[in-house]
Amino acid sequence: MTPTDPRDLLKAYSEKQVTGDQVMRGLAEHKGWYVPALFAVDRLKTELCDHAIIFSSEFEAQPNKLLIFTDAVAAHRADGHRLGVFSSAFSGSQIFAALDARYESVSVNPCSPQSESWFIDREGFALANLWGQVVELEKALSSDPGSDALYARLAAHEGFIILVNQENLPIDVSVPNIEGKSAIAFTAPDQCDAFMAKRSDAERARLKRVTISGALMFKQLQNFDLAGILLNIGTNGVVLSKDKFPLICAAAGV
Numbered sequence: 009m010t011p012t013d014p015r016d017l018l019k020a021y022s023e024k025q026v027t028g029d030q031v032m033r034g035l036a037e038h039k040g041w042y043v044p045a046l047f048a049v050d051r052l053k054t055e056l057c058d059h060a061i062i063f064s065s066e067f068e069a070q071p072n073k074l075l076i077f078t079d080a081v082a083a084h085r086a087d088g089h090r091l092g093v094f095s096s097a098f099s100g101s102q103i104f105a106a107l108d109a110r111y112e113s114v115s116v117n118p119c120s121p122q123s124e125s126w127f128i129d130r131e132g133f134a135l136a137n138l139w140g141q142v143v144e145l146e147k148a149l150s151s152d153p154g155s156d157a158l159y160a161r162l163a164a165h166e167g168f169i170i171l172v173n174q175e176n177l178p179i180d181v182s183v184p185n186i187e188g189k190s191a192i193a194f195t196a197p198d199q200c201d202a203f204m205a206k207r208s209d210a211e212r213a214r215l216k217r218v219t220i221s222g223a224l225m226f227k228q229l230q231n232f233d234l235a236g237i238l239l240n241i242g243t244n245g246v247v248l249s250k251d252k253f254p255l256i257c258a259a260a261g262v
Contacts, residue, residue, distance in 0.1 A: 018126055061084070074113070076114060105144075146244070167196060168195065174214065226253045237250075
């Protein structure tokens with residue numbers, strides 16, 4: 009089972025027990041992050057916090073290298089360094105969405121053992137942004153069904169994985185209580201991996217993965233004789249009926 013505590017997750021990665029995708033999902037889902045108070049105000053747009061740690065009166069680290077801590081234990085390992093004020097508790101998806109070109113890198117748990125640390129350089133920000141999108145989209149799928157906010161997230165997501173056959177046509181399946189066939193897609197690579205791991209070698213040989221944006225996927229799927237689409241089959245599967253596709257496309261302006 010994948011550890012839920014972020015430091016345990018990082019340790020498991022150092023021991024090759026989990027994948028990089030599992031780490032990024034866990035970090036994005038984690039809600040107890042400590043960030044520089046200035047980052048919270050400037051990038052997360054809030055002055056509110058649950059707890060604060062005062063390392064020093066002034067922040068004297070490099071401002072373009074973001075330092076963040078998974079929890080108070082990891083943060084207090086930096087006691088004695090002049091890092092200013094850090095506040096919590098923020099979600100990883102919030103932090104990942106706020107990364108942009110003003111930062112060169114993100115260091116997770118500086119001053120901790122390497123097995124409990126993580127580093128994201130600027131080239132990795134797009135992937136971090138995407139994992140933030142994944143976490144927020146999956147929350148919206150369970151909490152905001154049929155909302156305009158959900159349609160906008162579906163349209164904006166750049167990392168859908170849809171399964172197609174050797175002719176590049178969507179793989180479709182029957183869904184209980186729904187007339188007709190539904191396409192199969194996933195919000196993230198680990199969701200697809202979990203599904204594919206349960207397929208036979210022969211089945212996997214017939215299936216191809218295509219990464220596609222939500223706007224384009226829902227536009228193209230309107231051209232097929234489908235009842236809808238099944239997202240994340242095998243885990244927390246959600247069915248979207250075909251009549252929702254135009255609404256999703258409208259949210260993207262396509």
